[in-house]
Amino acid sequence: MSEQATTPDWYGADKAYQLHHCSCGTCRAAGARPGAAQRSPTGAQLWATYEQAGNPPHFNWLKSTTPSP
Numbered sequence: 001m002s003e004q005a006t007t008p009d010w011y012g013a014d015k016a017y018q019l020h021h022c023s024c025g026t027c028r029a030a031g032a033r034p035g036a037a038q039r040s041p042t043g044a045q046l047w048a049t050y051e052q053a054g055n056p057p058h059f060n061w062l063k064s065t066t067p068s069p
Contacts, residue, residue: 010053017046 020043021027027043039047 008049008053010055010057013046013050013053014056017043017050020046 021031024040024043026037026040027047030037030039030043038044
């Protein structure tokens with residue numbers, strides 16, 4: 001069997017990062033100063049998964065303005 005690359009579930013990725021972010025001062029600082037502070041190793045991994053999940057599914061307006069590949 002071959003493994004197919006799948007997009008992470010946006011809701012799951014969002015919830016996991018938000019739960020971590022609430023208890024991690026390093027990640028809160030990174031969120032307050034994008035580009036000036038780095039996330040913790042765990043936060044960086046969760047953030048990468050969040051970004052891979054794509055746009056929030058409830059952002060319907062964004063779908064209509066994003067060009068097709």
